Amino acid sequence: MRPAQGRHHAGRASATGFATVDGRPAxxxxxxxxxxxxxxxxxxxxPTILVSAKYIDATLTENLNAQLGFQDIAFTPGQSTGQTTAETG
Structure with missing residues (x-):
């Protein structure tokens, strides 16, 4: 797993972000x-750490578009850092 970007909340024992897992964005x-x-x-x-990954695929983006009212959200790999970004159309 290669971390791409994330956010750590001070005072909380959790973190979220995007990563490439087995060559797929998640x-x-x-x-x-x-x-x-x-x-x-x-x-x-x-403590024991629970790690969860949800692949970003066509089904996920379709569900996000429907649930959040976006017309065409898309996730694309970053150019130079390998970061994954979200864009809405």
Whole structure:
């Protein structure tokens, strides 16, 4: 997996972004699996991380266009950095 771009939220145990996975563009998310209620003592070891990838394909873009009211959203690989960008028409 080659990271392309992402966003980390300070104070939160999650990150999202785009990456190329097996040569295909994908939306990526990662989050720590930890209790959220603040009453459980956490171990000193790093938390387990759940990573999810959703390939960006024709079905996904059709669904995004329909759900978000876009006419023709498209994802294209970046020119020099390998970043994936979204464009609407």
């Amino acid at each position: 939306m990526i998310s990662a989050m720590a699996i930890v209790p959220d209620d603040g009453t459980v003592a956490l171990p000193d070891d790093p």
